[in-house]
Amino acid sequence: IGLSDTAVMDMMISNLQQQRQVTEQLRREAAIKRISVSQAVLDIMKYITEHEQEDCLLVGFSSQKANPFREKSSCTLL
Amino acid sequence: MCVLVHCTYSILLCFIRGYKTCSESNFGKEQLLHYLHAVHTQCRLLEMVCYRSQNFTDMASDGEFKAHSPGETIEALTKEAEALKAKLEEERQKLNDVALSTVAERLEVINYLNIKPRRVLKGHQAKVLCSDWSPDKRHIVSSSQDGKMIIWDAFTTNKEHAVTMPTTWVMACAYAPSGNLVACGGLDNKVTVYPLSLEEDVSTKKKTVGTHTSYMSCCTFPNSDQQILTGSGDSTCALWDVESGQLLQNFHGHAGDVMALDLAPSETGNTFVSGSCDRMVLIWDMRTGQCVQSFEGHQSDINSVKFHPSGDAVATGSDDSTCRLFDLRADKEVAIYSKESIIFGVNSVDFSVSGRLLFAGYNDYTVNVWDSLKCIRVTLLYGHENRVSCLQVSPDGTALSTGSWDYTLRVWA
Numbered sequence: 319i320g321l322s323d324t325a326v327m328d329m330m331i332s333n334l335q336q337q338r339q340v341t342e343q344l345r346r347e348a349a350i351k352r353i354s355v356s357q358a359v360l361d362i363m364k365y366i367t368e369h370e371q372e373d374c375l376l377v378g379f380s381s382q383k384a385n386p387f388r389e390k391s392s393c394t395l396l
Numbered sequence: 397m398c399v400l401v402h403c404t405y406s407i408l409l410c411f412i413r414g415y416k417t418c419s420e421s422n423f424g425k426e427q428l429l430h431y432l433h434a435v436h437t438q439c440r441l442l443e444m445v446c447y448r449s450q451n452f453t454d455m456a457s458d459g460e461f462k463a464h465s466p467g468e469t470i471e472a473l474t475k476e477a478e479a480l481k482a483k484l485e486e487e488r489q490k491l492n493d494v495a496l497s498t499v500a501e502r503l504e505v506i507n508y509l510n511i512k513p514r515r516v517l518k519g520h521q522a523k524v525l526c527s528d529w530s531p532d533k534r535h536i537v538s539s540s541q542d543g544k545m546i547i548w549d550a551f552t553t554n555k556e557h558a559v560t561m562p563t564t565w566v567m568a569c570a571y572a573p574s575g576n577l578v579a580c581g582g583l584d585n586k587v588t589v590y591p592l593s594l595e596e597d598v599s600t601k602k603k604t605v606g607t608h609t610s611y612m613s614c615c616t617f618p619n620s621d622q623q624i625l626t627g628s629g630d631s632t633c634a635l636w637d638v639e640s641g642q643l644l645q646n647f648h649g650h651a652g653d654v655m656a657l658d659l660a661p662s663e664t665g666n667t668f669v670s671g672s673c674d675r676m677v678l679i680w681d682m683r684t685g686q687c688v689q690s691f692e693g694h695q696s697d698i699n700s701v702k703f704h705p706s707g708d709a710v711a712t713g714s715d716d717s718t719c720r721l722f723d724l725r726a727d728k729e730v731a732i733y734s735k736e737s738i739i740f741g742v743n744s745v746d747f748s749v750s751g752r753l754l755f756a757g758y759n760d761y762t763v764n765v766w767d768s769l770k771c772i773r774v775t776l777l778y779g780h781e782n783r784v785s786c787l788q789v790s791p792d793g794t795a796l797s798t799g800s801w802d803y804t805l806r807v808w809a
Contacts, residue, residue, distance in 0.1 A: 330470075333470055334468070334469075334470050334473075337470050337473040337474055337477070338468065338473055340473075340477055341473045341474075341476050341477045341480070343649075343687065344476075344477050344480035344481060344484070345480060346686075346688070347480075347484060347689065347690060348480050348483055348484055348487070350688075350689065350727060352487060352488065352491055352725065352726060352727045353491065353725045353726055354491040354492075354493050354726065355491055355492050355493055355494055355495075355496075355723065355726045355728070355730055356493050356494045356499065357725075357726075358708065358709075358723040358725045358726035358730065359494065359496050359499045359500075359723070359726075359730060360499065361706070361708060361725075362704065362706055362708055362709060362723070362751070362769075363499065363500065363503070363769060365704075365705065365706035365708075365750075365751060366706075366750050366751050366752045366768075366769065368750075369705065369749060369750035369751070370750045370752060372749055372750065372793065373748050373749040373750035373752065373753070373793055374749070374792075374793050374794045374809075375509070375511060375748045375749070375753060375789065375793060375794075375795075375796060375809070376506070376509070376748055376749075376750060376752055376753055378509075378510045385794070385809055386533075386534075386551065386794055386795070386809070387514040387515065387550070387551070387794065387795050387807055387809035388514070388809075389514065
């Protein structure tokens, strides 16, 4: 009896709010549409194979001259 | 409801006790006053509870709080939450029909990568904490524990600007899409924007855009120079308007420091991912501030998150020494990139342009390059003399930049 009860009351009410938010979030997540891992993986693989040739770090450059970061040659700008 | 009943019961109890005491002893008057006071307090509490219930029903119009009904006790909600969690796990497992590495078996192994260290950027006088490529694919901004932010020309290794921040530990820095603005922040809890100018001192035109209640760990410009998204040690993310400094949206949901964030690749996309010390990966809708998906799996703090270029998956790096791939449409973890011999935490991850290679910077001073599909390590990049704190593939995918506690940045291509 006394002030501590007010604090307890406050806690009870905010715990309720918190739990309500947690449960509502879970309801939202449970409602998402999911696809199978096999399908998802195939789609990722498709994207990768389509873009593989543009990936310089993966396939390299046709000649090192095309690499903007190649070692600096001995030429200098006049 | 039970709160009201409890109060009423307590009040009755007080009256009864008061009456009994008065009739039993000679100290009646004092005791009575004491109990009357207790009754008064209970009445006030009751009043407060009624007032609060009133407020809850008033808020019902926001759609956020429903009227306080008996079905919505904490016990009922907790039970529902447990049931939902179990259902989620079940649904995810039902669709877990194959392992990523199995599907990737038919692909050829990556035999050889011609990635060599090409540039070393020296100039910082303390640990490099963060870096970002300019959209022009040539400049890099880096921030350091020495309180400086340096803009480098990665081709020539020249330093074009050096800005001194009023604080040390500048933990995050980012280039704006135009290439004319950089943002940074850290222990000062603020995100400050600097317009880059060759004519005058960059610090003169700086502008503080937003302030968190704890350190800022990461920042990025979502679509334009006008908005900036930040993540903070106060466990929230925030979207700010650069011009007015106004907070446009707040993202609450993490239970620990937000360590990293990344935007979804789509031009029209409005989602981003965040990783936190609470081991959770959360996907957010920028417009509503809602968390739309969540992933768990890591055993320790998540230090880095990056979207796969396809936009359908996110990779994460953590102190638990593993990197993981979470698929957004399958709503689960689909790959772990780890080896028994790797025991040091991962600080930063990034994908190559196609998404086939996953680069990860570790506390053991190395960068591991993973085949994201076959889930095997392709090669190791050695060169740094202290932990790799940040790494990023250049916008056109021609190079990889790494920053380290050894005070340098290196460019690999």
